[in-house]
Amino acid sequence: MSSHQTPAIELRGAGKTFRTPSGGLHTAVRDLDLTVDQGEFVAVVGPTGCGKSTTLTLVSGLEEATTGDVLVGGAPVTGIGPTTGFVFQQDAVFPWRSVLSNVMAGPRFRGVPKAEARERARAWLARVGLGAFEDRYPHQLSGGQRKRVALAATFVNDPTLLLMDEPFSALDVQTRALMSDELLDLWAGTGASVVFVTHDLEESIALADKVVVMTAGPATVKEVFTIDLPRPRKVESIRLEPRFLDIYREIWTSLGEEVRITRERGAADAA
C-alpha cells in the first residue's frame, strides 16, 4: 500500500451522543481515531453494547458525529455514497422479488439498462453458487443461501466501501465458516475497503488485515492489531495455525479485559 493514497476512512476524535427518549444524553462512542486504508479489511470487535454499530453508522453517514470528523475518501461524509455497500445481520432482501430480481435491483436503481443488469446479476449469482436458484423467492432458500443472495446483491454494485454489521451471526457455525470463505473470495481482487463488525474474535482474525479492539462503552479505540496471516485464507484451516492461536491470545488479553468490565457493570446494575 503506497503511503500517499488517501485513506478510505478516517475517524478523527469522532464521538456520538444520543438524546434518549427521557430527554437525557447518552454517549455511545467517544474520541474515535481510526484509519482504514484503501483495499484494507478491518474488523471491529468489542464487548456487547459498547458502540460498534454506532461507529459503523457514523462511517455510513446514517448518523452525524456529535464531535470530531468522519472522512470517507478524504471528504467529510454527508450520507450514504453510491459506492458504499451494506450487509447486516438481517437479510436485506426483498421477499416479494425473485433471487435474480433481488440482485438486479441495485444496478437497475443506479440506471443500468435491464439486459446488462440481468447479465451482471447472473454472473454474481453464479459466483455465489446460486445460478440454478435465480427464479426462487427468498423464503424458498436456506439462511446461508439468502446471505449469498445478499452478498451477490452487494458485490454486483462494485462497492469501493463495504460496511458489514455482524452479517453472519444468525447463521449456524458451519454455514458461518463457509460464508466467511465466500466473502474473502468475493472480496479478493475488488480493491474494496471493508469494515466488519463482529462479536466473534476468531471470525475477525480469520478475515481481517487489522483487528480494532474497542473499550467498554462508551467505546473508543483501545488497540489496533495487525493480522500478519497470509492470504488467501480458508477460515477452518487458518484457525488451527499456531500463529493464529498466538494472535488470538494476544488480542483476547486486550478484549477480555473490556468484556470483564462490561460484565461487572451489568452485574452492578442488576444488583
Ligand SMILES: Nc1ncnc2c1ncn2[C@@H]1O[C@H](COP(=O)(O)OP(=O)(O)OP(=O)(O)O)[C@@H](O)[C@H]1O
Ligand atoms: N439511536 C439511539 N438512541 C439512543 N441510544 C442509542 C441509539 N443507538 C445506540 N444507542 C446506545 O448506544 C450504545 C451503543 O450501541 P451500539 O448498538 O452501537 O453497540 P454495539 O457494540 O453495536 O452493540 P452489540 O454488541 O449489542 O451489537 C448502547 O448503549 C445503545 O443503547
